[in-house]
């Protein structure tokens with residue numbers, strides 16, 4: 001849906017004229033789409049990319065030559081990089097991180113000297129780190145300290161980058177322990193076609209956003225094997241139970257899983273061929289190797305790495321997770337997808353709320 005009638009003047013929730021300087025780290029699909037959105041909200045946006053070609057194409061041609069290449073970027077959106085320069089951090093009030101989770105720790109180590117408490121730090125990635133089984137909020141705490149992690153805002157929810165740039169109405173959740181920072185994030189993002197809902201359950205929001213990617217791979221596998229709507233609905237619902245069981249063990253509010261970051265994003269990615277994670281599962285079911293799929297995808301499918309972390313985390317937390325386990329076995333133990341579905345269909349039908357209450 002194109003919302004061409006909305007003017008930038010309609011966007012600012014408070015109606016004030018305070019504008020932020022935003023630095024976006026990660027010039028991939030999501031970083032580009034959020035930069036485009038923030039620039040259309042009249043914020044001044046600089047995207048950092050490690051790729052000189054991307055930096056040049058944004059600054060000279062107003063397009064990102066690698067991701068969302070059809071989108072014309074506005075004049076108040078420019079690029080910096082590939083080197084990381086402390087001046088970029090000095091000049092900005094808001095830092096938005098959109099780097100794949102497995103690389104987050106490396107980037108945070110590089111930016112550590114430049115990130116200050118005054119910055120509004122917004123984390124937009126989804127996933128669980130393989131080496132530590134940590135969510136981005138814990139990686140942030142490890143790398144930049146507790147105060148910065150507590151003041152950061154974590155953004156998640158059903159939001160395909162390619163639809164954001166079309167101004168398709170999109171609703172996301174933002175979570176933080178700092179209510180003022182939460183309001184600030186709402187103020188810069190929120191508009192009629194990009195609606196931002198506050199939530200205080202940081203771990204719940206991040207866990208939901210990570211696990212739904214693993215379940216989207218399962219849904220793609222199911223569709224690729226020819227299973228239809230009844231199966232998908234069951235997979236989604238039982239997958240939600242697995243996510244909720246993990247959340248309960250990790251001290252989250254189980255109701256977070258019923259929100260935008262939970263069922264909202266689960267529904268989006270498990271039912272759409274636009275999802276990279278769904279696509280990975282679909283192609284696997286059609287017999288393509290994981291190596292070939294990830295090579296040709298040209299972009300990250302976080303569920304692939306997260307399946308490994310989630311499988312290990314469920315062992316560690318003693319959480320019953322039959323769907324996550326089968327996705328892990330298909331991806332990492334070469335298990336046949338049909339056999340995995342058959343095994344799932346033979347699991348004991350435990351009480352629906354088993355280990356949830």
Ligand SMILES: NC(=O)c1ccc[n+]([C@@H]2O[C@H](COP(=O)([O-])OP(=O)(O)OC[C@H]3O[C@@H](n4cnc5c(N)ncnc54)[C@H](O)[C@@H]3O)[C@@H](O)[C@H]2O)c1
Nearest residue numbers: 026027028029030031098103125126159160161299300302
């Ligand atoms: N694309 C979406 O629709 C979408 C929506 C919501 C959330 N997300 C999440 O946002 C995060 C980023 O996803 P994306 O779609 O932008 O991925 P992408 O693959 O399109 O882009 C990733 C970006 O990170 C950069 N990058 C990768 N490794 C790096 C490293 N080691 N050092 C520096 N930069 C590195 C790449 O150069 C690229 O610019 C993921 O966690 C994803 O789950 C994506």
Ligand SMILES: O=P(O)(O)OC[C@H](O)CO
Nearest residue numbers: 157158159160275276277
């Ligand atoms: O394309 P996917 O599967 O990485 O999904 C992108 C977003 O997470 C959707 O909210």
